[in-house]
Amino acid sequence: MTAVAEPSAREPAGRRLAGFLWRRPRLQVGLLLAGPLGWLVIAYLGSLAVLFVAAFWRLDPFSGEVVKEYGIQNFQTLVENDVYRRIVVRTVLIAAAVTVTDVLLAFPIAFYMAKVASRRTRALLVVAVLMPLWSSYLVKVYAWRIILQENGILNWALDPLGISGPGFGDVATWLVFSYLWLPYMILPLYAGLERIPDSLLDASGDLGGRPGHTFRRVILPMALPAMLAGSIFTFSLTLGDYITPQLVSSTQFIGNVVYANVGVANNLPLAAAFATVPVVIMVVYLLVARRLGAFESL
Amino acid sequence: MYLTPATRRLLRAGTALTLAFIYVPLVVIAIYAFNPRRTLGWPTGGVTLEWFDRAFHNPGVRDALWTSVRAATGATAIALVLGSLAAIAVARHRFFGRDTISFLVVLPIALPGIVTGMALNATFREVLSPFGVGLGLFTVIVGHATFCVVVIYNNAVARLRRTGTSLEEASSDLGADTWQTFRRVTLPAMTSALVAGGLLAFALSFDEVIVTTFTAGSQQTLPIWILTNLSRPNQLPIVNVVGVLVIALSMIPVYLAHRLTAGGQSGPAATPPLAE
Numbered sequence: 001m002t003a004v005a006e007p008s009a010r011e012p013a014g015r016r017l018a019g020f021l022w023r024r025p026r027l028q029v030g031l032l033l034a035g036p037l038g039w040l041v042i043a044y045l046g047s048l049a050v051l052f053v054a055a056f057w058r059l060d061p062f063s064g065e066v067v068k069e070y071g072i073q074n075f076q077t078l079v080e081n082d083v084y085r086r087i088v089v090r091t092v093l094i095a096a097a098v099t100v101t102d103v104l105l106a107f108p109i110a111f112y113m114a115k116v117a118s119r120r121t122r123a124l125l126v127v128a129v130l131m132p133l134w135s136s137y138l139v140k141v142y143a144w145r146i147i148l149q150e151n152g153i154l155n156w157a158l159d160p161l162g163i164s165g166p167g168f169g170d171v172a173t174w175l176v177f178s179y180l181w182l183p184y185m186i187l188p189l190y191a192g193l194e195r196i197p198d199s200l201l202d203a204s205g206d207l208g209g210r211p212g213h214t215f216r217r218v219i220l221p222m223a224l225p226a227m228l229a230g231s232i233f234t235f236s237l238t239l240g241d242y243i244t245p246q247l248v249s250s251t252q253f254i255g256n257v258v259y260a261n262v263g264v265a266n267n268l269p270l271a272a273a274f275a276t277v278p279v280v281i282m283v284v285y286l287l288v289a290r291r292l293g294a295f296e297s298l
Numbered sequence: 299m300y301l302t303p304a305t306r307r308l309l310r311a312g313t314a315l316t317l318a319f320i321y322v323p324l325v326v327i328a329i330y331a332f333n334p335r336r337t338l339g340w341p342t343g344g345v346t347l348e349w350f351d352r353a354f355h356n357p358g359v360r361d362a363l364w365t366s367v368r369a370a371t372g373a374t375a376i377a378l379v380l381g382s383l384a385a386i387a388v389a390r391h392r393f394f395g396r397d398t399i400s401f402l403v404v405l406p407i408a409l410p411g412i413v414t415g416m417a418l419n420a421t422f423r424e425v426l427s428p429f430g431v432g433l434g435l436f437t438v439i440v441g442h443a444t445f446c447v448v449v450i451y452n453n454a455v456a457r458l459r460r461t462g463t464s465l466e467e468a469s470s471d472l473g474a475d476t477w478q479t480f481r482r483v484t485l486p487a488m489t490s491a492l493v494a495g496g497l498l499a500f501a502l503s504f505d506e507v508i509v510t511t512f513t514a515g516s517q518q519t520l521p522i523w524i525l526t527n528l529s530r531p532n533q534l535p536i537v538n539v540v541g542v543l544v545i546a547l548s549m550i551p552v553y554l555a556h557r558l559t560a561g562g563q564s565g566p567a568a569t570p571p572l573a574e
Binding site: 025046 | 302305313315317321385402403476498508512528548
């Protein structure tokens with residue numbers, strides 16, 4: 001074996017260290033985890049903690065400086081201010097609409113991939129759905145901006161029918177979000193449908209269940225956790241986005257307010273307080289999803 | 299399973315419709331990259347390669363591309379080390395809090411990007427700026443590495459679980475020490491999973507906008523360059539070309555990563571980051 005031919009000068013030390021570690025599995029785990037945990041806990045969780053603390057600071061209205069005294073005035077502003085409440089409601093409603101749209105669009109292709117397509121077609125379709133999932137988010141939004149603009153391709157295609165496209169606004173935002181997150185719904189749904197044994201569907205048919213009946217009583221309940229798993233993406237991604245609304249509408253979403261307060265207004269405390277809203281919504285959503293068994297489908 | 303011909307036709311139509319919905323915008327942007335006109339009206343007026351030439355010689359685009367490549371390389375390198383260490387610890391050892399690790403690794407990508415971006419931004423400003431470290435390439439790499447760890451970790455853990463420990467045990471029985479076993483048995487078994495994960499991490503970092511806007515300062519990555527130039531009408535033809543370039547550059551690694559891992563039974567590597 002080549003191992004014998006290793007330079008023998010540093011081998012004893014290396015071997016001694018190896019033996020030393022072998023006898024101390026806890027130390028081994030410690031050394032393995034020191035880097036990743038150090039990074040994620042210090043750089044990431046530490047940052048989240050800073051953000052959370054910053055939510056209780058305030059901005060001096062005259063000097064524009066952040067005052068590091070603690071109080072809940074930012075949260076009061078959020079609850080009492082009409083505009084902020086409306087923005088939260090709008091964001092959550094669009095996120096919900098996007099989720100429903102993506103379920104409807106994803107179901108046929110996911111079912112086709114899982115139960116109808118041949119092995120070859122299935123592999124092709126998986127790649128066809130995967131590649132756009134990872135390809136540039138910004139370019140995709142920009143493509144929609146070109147499509148939806150006044151003299152764009154959509155209005156050109158609809159013109160002979162005497163109608164025109166939605167233009168920029170909430171409808172455009174809904175459409176573009178649905179487009180962006182669709183692959184995130186298709187893939188878990190496909191995996192979930194593939195796990196339903198064919199024999200169950202056949203059994204339902206043999207027992208007299210018509211296709212519609214089988215769909216409602218067998219497929220839908222069994223695919224529900226997978227749909228919820230996909231909806232975690234569609235929901236979370238919509239709640240945290242600020243670039244799409246900025247590019248295809250002039251309305252504000254949670255992300256826009258946060259971004260404007262960090263950048264233009266330089267009001268980090270208020271931005272931090274508002275950023276806790278999507279986090280709280282997502283935590284509640286994740287807890288509900290876990291109760292309904294979505295985590296096994298992730 | 300049995301489906302009526304009508305149902306089959308409906309499913310096929312639905313599949314075709316969804317695929318068209320996914321790909322039409324990408325095709326549209328590709329057509330615009332060859333548009334000889336400066337305006338974005340449809341239909342475009344013919345075919346030209348002029349803008350590819352201009353984009354290629356545009357110093358802003360070149361700088362941004364170089365910054366993006368450096369950021370993605372740095373973030374991928376860090377993520378490869380951190381992700382595989384965590385994966386080996388989780389897949390090969392038992393310890394208190396093991397289940398928490400997966401959760402912790404997933405968190406940076408499961409929380410809305412704006413939260414991650416702001417949190418890092420606040421920390422960099424509070425903690426790093428007293429030491430004279432401003433926002434720039436370094437902070438971009440730190441931010442990207444944080445959410446890239448999960449892709450490497452997921453791929454490596456899946457591979458380690460699938461290969462099992464019997465080969466490693468055989469190696470120690472034959473007298474190899476920990477390092478030799480790692481170098482000659484564990485690492486070769488992980489390589490293709492790590493390459494696939496690395497490609498995905500690179501693609502993820504190369505495309506990222508939201509966290510980057512909070513951590514880049516005055517540095518421009520390619521997506522940031524696109525975002526800034528969207529509001530400059532005379533730059534739009536070049537933006538179209540850069541857009542096509544970015545789509546191609548991010549699809550190729552994903553395709554390769556999928557090919558690298560598709561041979562195994564336990565699912566593709568490039569499933570969404572949360573999907574383990």
